[in-house]
Amino acid sequence: MIDTVDLRKSISIEDDNIIKDIKSKSIDKLKLSYKKYKEEYKYTPLLRNIEKKFGSFNSSKNIKKVDSYKDLISTNDKYYIVTLNGTFIENLSKIPNGIDIKNLKDLSKNEQNIFIHSYSKIDDSIDDIFSSINSILHSNCLTFRIKKSTILKEKISIINIVDSSKPTYFRKCFIIDKNSEVSFSEEFINITKDGNFSNSVNEIYMDENAVLNYFSTQNINKNYHYNSINVFQKRNSTSNFHTYSFSGSIIRNNLNIKLLDKSCFANMYGFYAIKNGSHIDNHTSVDHLDENSISNEHYKGIVDNGSNGVFNGKIFVRQKAQKTNAFQSNNNILLSDNAKVNTKPQLEIWADDVKCSHGCTVGQLDDDALFYLMSRGISRKDAISLLLSAFSTDITEKIEDKEIREEYQLMILKELEGLNYE
Amino acid sequence: MSKDDKILKEFTSKEYEHGWSVDFDVDQAPKGLNEDIVKLISKKKNEPKWLLDWRLEAFSNFKKIKEPNWSNLKIPKIDYQDISYYSAPKKKKMLKSMDEVDPELIKTFEKLGISLQEQKRLSGVAVDAVIDSVSIGTTFKDKLSELGIIFCSFSEAVNEHPDLIRKHLGKVVPTKDNYFACLNSAVFSDGSFCYIPKGVRCPMELSTYFRINASNTGQFERTLIVADEGSYVSYLEGCTAPMRDENQLHAAVVEIHAEKDAEVKYSTVQNWYPGDKNGKGGIYNFVTKRGICNGNNSKISWTQVETGSAITWKYPSCILKGDNSVGEFYSVAVTNNYQQADTGTKMIHIGKNTRSKIISKGISAGHSHNSYRGHVKVMRRANNSRNFSQCDSLLLGNKCGAHTFPYIDIENKSSMVEHEATTSKIGEDQIFYCLQRGIDEENAIALIVNGYAKEVLKQLPMEFSVEAQKLLSLTLEGSVG
Numbered sequence: 001m002i003d004t005v006d007l008r009k010s011i012s013i014e015d016d017n018i019i020k021d022i023k024s025k026s027i028d029k030l031k032l033s034y035k036k037y038k039e040e041y042k043y044t045p046l047l048r049n050i051e052k053k054f055g056s057f058n059s060s061k062n063i064k065k066v067d068s069y070k071d072l073i074s075t076n077d078k079y080y081i082v083t084l085n086g087t088f089i090e091n092l093s094k095i096p097n098g099i100d101i102k103n104l105k106d107l108s109k110n111e112q113n114i115f116i117h118s119y120s121k122i123d124d125s126i127d128d129i130f131s132s133i134n135s136i137l138h139s140n141c142l143t144f145r146i147k148k149s150t151i152l153k154e155k156i157s158i159i160n161i162v163d164s165s166k167p168t169y170f171r172k173c174f175i176i177d178k179n180s181e182v183s184f185s186e187e188f189i190n191i192t193k194d195g196n197f198s199n200s201v202n203e204i205y206m207d208e209n210a211v212l213n214y215f216s217t218q219n220i221n222k223n224y225h226y227n228s229i230n231v232f233q234k235r236n237s238t239s240n241f242h243t244y245s246f247s248g249s250i251i252r253n254n255l256n257i258k259l260l261d262k263s264c265f266a267n268m269y270g271f272y273a274i275k276n277g278s279h280i281d282n283h284t285s286v287d288h289l290d291e292n293s294i295s296n297e298h299y300k301g302i303v304d305n306g307s308n309g310v311f312n313g314k315i316f317v318r319q320k321a322q323k324t325n326a327f328q329s330n331n332n333i334l335l336s337d338n339a340k341v342n343t344k345p346q347l348e349i350w351a352d353d354v355k356c357s358h359g360c361t362v363g364q365l366d367d368d369a370l371f372y373l374m375s376r377g378i379s380r381k382d383a384i385s386l387l388l389s390a391f392s393t394d395i396t397e398k399i400e401d402k403e404i405r406e407e408y409q410l411m412i413l414k415e416l417e418g419l420n421y422e
Numbered sequence: 423m424s425k426d427d428k429i430l431k432e433f434t435s436k437e438y439e440h441g442w443s444v445d446f447d448v449d450q451a452p453k454g455l456n457e458d459i460v461k462l463i464s465k466k467k468n469e470p471k472w473l474l475d476w477r478l479e480a481f482s483n484f485k486k487i488k489e490p491n492w493s494n495l496k497i498p499k500i501d502y503q504d505i506s507y508y509s510a511p512k513k514k515k516m517l518k519s520m521d522e523v524d525p526e527l528i529k530t531f532e533k534l535g536i537s538l539q540e541q542k543r544l545s546g547v548a549v550d551a552v553i554d555s556v557s558i559g560t561t562f563k564d565k566l567s568e569l570g571i572i573f574c575s576f577s578e579a580v581n582e583h584p585d586l587i588r589k590h591l592g593k594v595v596p597t598k599d600n601y602f603a604c605l606n607s608a609v610f611s612d613g614s615f616c617y618i619p620k621g622v623r624c625p626m627e628l629s630t631y632f633r634i635n636a637s638n639t640g641q642f643e644r645t646l647i648v649a650d651e652g653s654y655v656s657y658l659e660g661c662t663a664p665m666r667d668e669n670q671l672h673a674a675v676v677e678i679h680a681e682k683d684a685e686v687k688y689s690t691v692q693n694w695y696p697g698d699k700n701g702k703g704g705i706y707n708f709v710t711k712r713g714i715c716n717g718n719n720s721k722i723s724w725t726q727v728e729t730g731s732a733i734t735w736k737y738p739s740c741i742l743k744g745d746n747s748v749g750e751f752y753s754v755a756v757t758n759n760y761q762q763a764d765t766g767t768k769m770i771h772i773g774k775n776t777r778s779k780i781i782s783k784g785i786s787a788g789h790s791h792n793s794y795r796g797h798v799k800v801m802r803r804a805n806n807s808r809n810f811s812q813c814d815s816l817l818l819g820n821k822c823g824a825h826t827f828p829y830i831d832i833e834n835k836s837s838m839v840e841h842e843a844t845t846s847k848i849g850e851d852q853i854f855y856c857l858q859r860g861i862d863e864e865n866a867i868a869l870i871v872n873g874y875a876k877e878v879l880k881q882l883p884m885e886f887s888v889e890a891q892k893l894l895s896l897t898l899e900g901s902v903g
Binding site for chain 2 (some may be wrong): 039043319322332334335336337338339340341342343344345346347348349350351352353354355356357358359360361362363364
């Protein structure tokens, strides 16, 4: 168990009393979340690995010079936001109109109140120990306010740079106001190569009629990553999440969506193609709390040598949430005998007038299809990558924007080349 | 009150049909659980030393393990010291024919509609009737023994076939398996033992009827089935228990061994007292059922119809060790009022080309909660193994819950695993179609639900399928769509 004395010491330096208060409440949640660790992390020994590697959860206090990271930002995107070890770097970022991005500390009292009202309220600190640790140890919460009726067609990249041999904490809080529409893509870039740990928690509030597209790309080689996204949706809002994972010593994704109001839409799509000892753990949860909402979930994965793919999808339909439609599906292809898949699609339903289903498969490439392609003169290698990329199309075709879709399709093709099929 | 509500009310207010109790002359152990009680049980049953040691080992393991809390059940605190662990109708003399059976007992069976004579004469089913933990009448024994089949009470088997028992007891469910299995291993009172020798196809369905009768007596049954090479047996287990206000604990263990080319079919209809409509009383049913396909080409098939018990905690499992072995699990679980069921299966694929199939149908009504919990594990060596799981839930009314927790762990690239689950209510269009054809709503629902469960019901042997269908329609007719 984690040393709480040490943690209490670390929050004593906090100068803002309100934040200090929230943080000390998070320490109390640690005990609760630790209880759930055993089941929630059944296949993913993240805590043990982090404790062994870093000894302590505390992050480094050294402040790095920012100019040296300028070359890293080679994004094609028009707008981007850069953070370093959890700290927002304004002079490297380019922010569009209609969005306010500030540190929680720098907001005016009035604005701060709006964020404090929501901040730390919907994260999964009670359920997940890494979120509780993040709540305590992050040094700075970055706030995003998308103003009313702002429609941004261009995607905004969030580039998080990790350059520390100690654990790093990222914390973001988004408020998407009424009738606005926005797309984000988030990725983590690791400078230190010898296994660092980044812990990121996002809280997203979506007001009525808001639309959000959110892309995560995870290709972090031998590093550890924890990512928790917590969404809170109001009436008629639509969220689309796309998560693509390719490598990582251990990656744990928590995606928790609460459909608080009537007629919400939530779409979660994920694709993972992993090899060489990578471990990807996707935990999702959709909680239908009111009527007429629809949730769709589809995760697909290709798991190659020595890798482990974990999927756990939860759908909750509360008693009040009549006329809910909830679908969930997880398909896996195992390419190698020392690859593993652990999947648990879970339904918990308390309302009777609903349509819910889940499906899950684990299998391999169809030999007949392979033979067919080879009989047409396509080499085995090409045939395999053709079939595998076709497998991924179910996920990529869900991306509405053509440019973004092609970007991800290309990315997947590149990653698939590295896989072997015996 | 709408028609739906009316029908629902009618349905939920139905009293338990088999609620009655017969007073026997009962030899009961004092309440409490300690080593002395374990020794007392063993002594009462004239058990050999090795079995007592085995019980004591299980008891010491039981003390070390904590009560499991992972299930999706709200289990009231059980005081294990407030239960009497042994009760037996006083043995007057050994019974050889039906005439010697207590007339009161025969009446009991007649009330249940399973009279021994009737069974003996008409259906050709050998019945090993168990009332409060001690077998009283065993029929058709001679006929079975001609073929070399051993079908007798567990305590009899301990004395007459000690080698077989010693070889197989605790091999599938070891003494340190889980909390309730440990408890059972320590204090089990009696049960059934069945051995089918090499190459023998058992000519009749073997069956036992369990009844919990003495008030406040936990029933700890132990069943062991051994099917030797190339043999076949179909085993039936049916349960009804009288109405009681206090909760009764039931922790049974069933072990099955299937050797090369053997096939075992195990069917259960469970209709214990589920508690009244306010959730008071009812049986706590914590059962460990597990079978191992030891040899190649062996097959174990579990079929269960669960309609009773206040709490059901039951996972009939198959360990598919032999190559080409097959495991099957068919289940219908119905819960009503405040019943809770957490049931499912485990399929562990170890051998090559092993196949398993899981069909689970859950129906919840009233304030009940019905969970499916399954585990499909394909080990690294299990090439070309195949699993198909389907677990559907039907909800009747908006105060009940249906939950699905399938764990799927795959470590072999040539295996194929499919899982699918749906949750829904009875479609309005389906009811409309029936109404339009002149079938009234109540019959339409019964028809649809029976159709929904048919895939499982048809797996039951003839003798049982009638009882099961009766039970289902009894519980479900008049339920709301």
